[in-house]
Amino acid sequence: MNNEFKNITIDQLPGVVATMKQAHIEAGPASLELRLDRLQRAERLLKENHQALAEAICADYGNRSRYQSLAADVGMSIKSLQHAQENVAQWMQTQENSEPMPGMQARIEFQPLGVVGIIVPWNFPLNLAFSPLAGVFAAGNRAIFKPSELTPKTSALLAQLVSQYFDSLELTTVLGEADVGAAFSAQKFDHLIFTGSTAVGRHVMRAAAENLVPVTLELGGKSPVLVAPDANLRTAVERTLTVKTFNAGQICMSPDYVLLPEGAQDEFVRHAREFMQQAFPTLQGNADYTSLVCDAHFERQIALLEDAKSKGATVVSLAPEGEVAYDAATRKMATVLVLNATDDMRVMQEEVFGPVLPLKSYQQEQEAVAYINAHPRPLAAYYFGDNAENQRRMADMTTSGGLVINDIMTHSSVESLPFGGVGPSGMGAYHGIHGFLRFSHAKAVVEQSPSGESSLRLRAPYGEKLEQLEQILSH
Incomplete structure (x- = not known):
């Protein structure tokens, strides 16, 4: 060798x-x-x-x-x-x-x-x-x-x-x-x-x-989660956070922000707390929970939160009761929800690539679809809702590397499906x-016939061939 x-x-x-x-x-x-x-x-x-x-x-x-x-x-x-x-x-x-x-x-x-x-x-x-x-x-x-x-x-x-x-x-x-x-x-x-x-x-x-x-x-890019009014919100929360907590959100297809029907934020937070308590009753000393890879990535997540808070966001840490939201010594950071996120915040402008999850409300579902389309095409898009017509509209009216309905990131594990982005993703x-x-x-490979008939039309003189061609084109 x-x-x-x-x-x-x-x-x-x-x-x-x-x-x-x-x-x-x-x-x-x-x-x-x-x-x-x-x-x-x-x-x-x-x-x-x-x-x-x-x-x-x-x-x-x-x-x-x-x-x-x-x-x-x-x-x-x-x-x-x-x-x-x-x-x-x-x-x-x-x-x-x-x-x-x-x-x-x-x-x-x-x-x-x-x-x-x-x-x-x-x-x-x-x-x-x-x-x-x-x-x-x-x-x-x-x-x-x-x-x-x-x-x-x-x-x-x-x-x-x-x-x-x-x-x-x-x-x-x-x-x-x-x-x-x-x-x-x-x-x-x-x-x-x-x-x-x-x-x-x-x-x-x-x-x-x-x-x-x-x-x-x-x-990568900012992969959105659109939760429809008819969706089972508990299911949407559990499946979203299952992937958001995997590798502490350091995934190119991780949910980057959630679009929720107006008035659903409080219920989302409640289900999120319940999920985290079940999945990670402890976090800082829990071998199942992954650290951020280096100090620079840890510090960037903190900077995203500080920027959001300075611009009016409400920040909700999902750390277990009695534990800190994050620790620089371990570089472990609990999932943090950013409520009422707005477009002037860095957390809505940059790919998060970590455990920070912004929530943004909408009034009409078409408004949420329009919001996705107004931003760079993401690596993945996620839709929660059972109405077949609305699922179809999400597929037809948005462009992303992949679309998953009623789950997160599942497409990447199906080997027969293409995995890749589109545009900026x-x-x-x-x-x-x-x-x-x-x-x-x-490679195109062609073997000519013994008579070579197909190439004879290219051979001069063209007089008779030209007349035949003109007749064909005139009909």
Whole structure:
């Protein structure tokens, strides 16, 4: 096994990418057997090291729920890899077209792109590496990870494990700070996938454009929850907070704000308190509750609250009775509701990416739909309500990366559905066959008939052909 790429520096990056691309070309298209082998090795890496990986993530966060790491990072990654293994043989099949003309054959062949760069964020440092990798490997490509500098222990362990399970010409890892990430974005990959903020996504896309590298961007945004007047409010609260408390809200699809019928805020708060008491009777010493990843992210959540309070919002902490709302020492912060949120508050202008949840009232449901449409298109939108006509209107009249009705974030766990954003929340989608297609080139292949009849119409002289063409166009 070749593991020549270790401790890759910025200056070495271009050579590493070029060497991997050359190896891809010389080896020719990856066989089904090789694709399955790579997918299986990735699965084994996760299964055989799941405990060490969960411990590393926990250490990086200060406290990261072991269940959340095993379920969302390890388990979901394995699910993606297994789905690819089960279906890649079918995905690879050439698509035969009907004969364009007698004797002519036309088909679509799916060709690997080559070398794919994967910029991995800190919030799900395994899921958002291996879930796209499932499509990358299924399509017959090689890849390079750039994991986040905010989870250094996890990133270092990932690099070590990748070198044990893969030849460095198949899959390798580049470690480093933001300057390495910027240089990584500027490499001559055959495709680049980035998961992170919209602001950084702009820089990534700009850098990739210099080399005309196609990009997949998963950028998040402010994912709304619209609670209809006919919704079961208790159910809406419980399902919203189930995801809002998962990873302490540090999820690109986490509910970012809630649109409630006028007069429903007090009942929402009551149900929220009941839910939190049941789910987290204690919080600061509770291993099930995840810390914010670093001091800067913790301090930003506090700043969002202070800004909202200074502009007239009522802030309601859902911390257990007798516990503080947040503690800088543990970086644990209870879910905090911001009542009567207004658009001049930062919490309604920026993606929250934490446990702060603004509530905003509306009078008519159409008003709430109009509010969503007046803002950048989100990665996900959530609708609670049982009226089929209103559900249909939400689907038809709003545009988001995904829509979930009467639940939160469920779509991301369905491997056969595309996962991705639209507009400011991203471009391109992966998961399942959508990842295979994203990381493949659909090549048109045509075999001319022996008579070559279809091309004869292009051959001069054109006199008789012109008369026939004019007759056809005049009818």
